[in-house]
Amino acid sequence: LGCRAVNLGTGRGCSVMEMLAAFSTAVGRDIPHIVGSRRAGDVAVLYANASLAEELLGWRAERNLTDMVDDLWRWQKANPSGYG
Numbered sequence: 001l002g003c004r005a006v007n008l009g010t011g012r013g014c015s016v017m018e019m020l021a022a023f024s025t026a027v028g029r030d031i032p033h034i035v036g037s038r039r040a041g042d043v044a045v046l047y048a049n050a051s052l053a054e055e056l057l058g059w060r061a062e063r064n065l066t067d068m069v070d071d072l073w074r075w076q077k078a079n080p081s082g083y084g
Helices: 016-027 051-057 065-078
Strands: none
Touching: 016 065
16 A cells, blocks of 8 residues: 554653643643552553654654643643634
8 A cells, every 4th residue: 555654752751740740831730630550451651663754754753742732732722622
């Protein structure tokens, strides 16, 4: 078919707590949460190896987690009903 799947990402994983902190900063308030034990089946680490994207497409991530959640929150505030 001439198609290939290509991962896009920074190649650096982040923890749930890092995500929570980034979203809290983006929205300007603490996000309520409960810390509990890892559930059966939860992965310990997950991240994308984007080296193929750079090799085939010349693409490399230029933004970090903070940039991502800031952009997501900016979009959500401008589109509270989503795409509809």
